[in-house]
């Protein structure tokens with residue numbers, strides 16, 4: 298955790314689908330004192346839910362693993378990292394294309410990255426095959 | 441989730457009350473597919489009034505039920521879609537095939 302943030306927190310939890318709601322609610326309550334609008338709050342919750350779900354179903358493919366979320370706040374900027382040590386992404390550019398999914402049989406829509414990109418102010422992905430994936434996101438809460 | 445069947449109109453109404461993420465979408469899918477196959481309704485209406493959160497799992501859940509409905513010859517509509525949910529559905533393009541009805 299970086300000390301030069303105004304405020305920061307880290308959480309870790311097992312890759313249980315049950316924890317998708319916990320993760321987005323934890324992040325939402327941590328940023329609540331920045332006084333985001335209902336829409337800003339919903340955007341952040343949705344983006345966190347997308348990234349955490351991806352770690353659970355794609356990164357770990359429902360095997361047990363650890364998902365980590367780091368949140369840092371500077372002024373009214375929220376920086377979020379969602380980290381897994383799962384199987385990694387082979388072609389990140391392709392994965393980010395709208396409607397691209399490797400799990401259509403689970404009724405995935407392939408819209409996760411598109412939603413993260415459009416709901417947040419910044420998003421980028423780093424991934425190494427066999428080592429895991431980190432999604433970085435940034436949201437500026439308006440005054 | 442609250443499911444009611446109107447026999448006279450062969451209308452199956454599905455009122456979703458849960459937050460729709462990957463975890464809940466799976467449960468909703470199983471329950472709703474079971475009910476659709478049980479009644480073989482003429483019309484299916486999925487109501488989102490009580491849904492306070494939905495992520496992209498909702499897209500697949502809605503599209504999948506639309507496909508089940510179509511296979512059985514039922515019509516499928518959604519209603520009470522609030523702005524945060526509409527934003528996600530619009531992005532996915534599924535509103536081109538699944539109508540939103542106003543009540």
Ligand SMILES: Nc1ncnc2c1ncn2[C@@H]1O[C@H](COP(=O)(O)OP(=O)(O)O)[C@@H](O)[C@H]1O
Pocket residue numbers: 347351352355356357381383384385386392393397398399400405406407408409410411430496
């Ligand atoms: N954390 C991750 N680990 C491994 N693969 C991932 C991860 N996140 C995303 N992916 C890959 O990127 C694809 C696109 O992700 P996304 O846009 O969220 O769509 P969806 O989850 O509906 O498949 C996934 O189908 C998967 O192949």
Ligand SMILES: [Mg+2]
Pocket residue numbers: 347350351408409410496
């Ligand atoms: Mg996804």
